[in-house]
Amino acid sequence: MAARLVFLGRLEDAAGMPEMAIEPGALEQVLARLDPALAVELLGERVRLALNGALLPETGGVILADGDELAFLPPVSGG
Amino acid sequence: MPPADVRLLGDPFDPAAELAAFTARHPQAGGVVSFLGQVREGDGVEALELRQYGPLTLPGMQRLAEATLARWALEGLMILHRHGRMHPADPIVLVAASARHRRDAFAAADFAMDHLKSDSWFWKREKADGQWRWIEPREQDYADRARW
Numbered sequence: 001m002a003a004r005l006v007f008l009g010r011l012e013d014a015a016g017m018p019e020m021a022i023e024p025g026a027l028e029q030v031l032a033r034l035d036p037a038l039a040v041e042l043l044g045e046r047v048r049l050a051l052n053g054a055l056l057p058e059t060g061g062v063i064l065a066d067g068d069e070l071a072f073l074p075p076v077s078g079g
Numbered sequence: 080m081p082p083a084d085v086r087l088l089g090d091p092f093d094p095a096a097e098l099a100a101f102t103a104r105h106p107q108a109g110g111v112v113s114f115l116g117q118v119r120e121g122d123g124v125e126a127l128e129l130r131q132y133g134p135l136t137l138p139g140m141q142r143l144a145e146a147t148l149a150r151w152a153l154e155g156l157m158i159l160h161r162h163g164r165m166h167p168a169d170p171i172v173l174v175a176a177s178a179r180h181r182r183d184a185f186a187a188a189d190f191a192m193d194h195l196k197s198d199s200w201f202w203k204r205e206k207a208d209g210q211w212r213w214i215e216p217r218e219q220d221y222a223d224r225a226r227w
Contacts, residue, residue, distance in 0.1 A: 071132055076199060076202060
C-alpha cells in the first residue's frame with residue numbers, strides 16, 4: 001500500500017507528473033524525499049492542501065496513512 | 080429554494096439549447112439573465128485547457144449555487160462549466176438565473192460569475208505558438224469578488 005500526492009495546475013509541470021505514489025508517513029518526511037526544488041514549490045505560501053478531498057486549514061502536522069490522497073492546489077484561474 | 084442545475088461538463092455543450100430548456104422549465108419567471116463565457120480568440124491562442132479536481136470542483140460549484148439561491152429570490156439557477164480542452168469561440172461557462180423580477184436575476188448571475196472566476200477549483204492553461212502556459216489568477220478577479 002502507499003499514499004498518493006496529486007499535483008494540480010502548474011505544480012503538475014513542476015513535478016513532471018499529475019500524481020505520485022509515495023511511502024506513507026509525516027508530510028515533512030515525504031517532502032524531504034522529493035526533489036528539493038519541487039518541495040519548495042509544494043510548500044509555497046499560496047498552495048492549499050486537500051487531504052482525501054477535504055481542504056486543510058493549515059499544512060502543519062499532516063501524517064499520510066496508506067491509501068490517503070493529498071492534493072496540492074495552487075491559486076485557481078477558472079471561468 | 081428551487082433546485083439548481085449544476086453540471087461540470089467534459090464535452091462541448093450548446094448554450095442556446097441549454098438556455099431554451101432552462102427558460103422552458105421556468106415559465107413563472109418574469110426574467111431570465113444569462114452569461115456565456117467563451118474562449119477568446121486572439122493573442123495567438125490555439126487552445127485552452129481547464130483542469131479540475133474531482134473531490135473539490137463540482138461540490139464547490141454546488142455550494143456556490145446554494146449560496147446564490149439563498150441570497151436572491153430566484154425561480155431557477157443553472158451553472159454549466161466545461162473542463163478539458165477547448166478552442167477559440169468554444170463555450171466555457173453558462174450561468175442563467177430566472178426570477179419573478181429582473182434585478183434579482185441580474186445580481187444572482189453576476190454574483191455566481193464573480194465567484195466562479197475567483198473561487199472555483201479550476202486551473203487554466205493556454206496553448207500559444209505551440210507552447211502550453213499556465214494562467215495565473217488576475218487581481219481583477221479578486222476585486223470583482225470583493226464587491227459582494
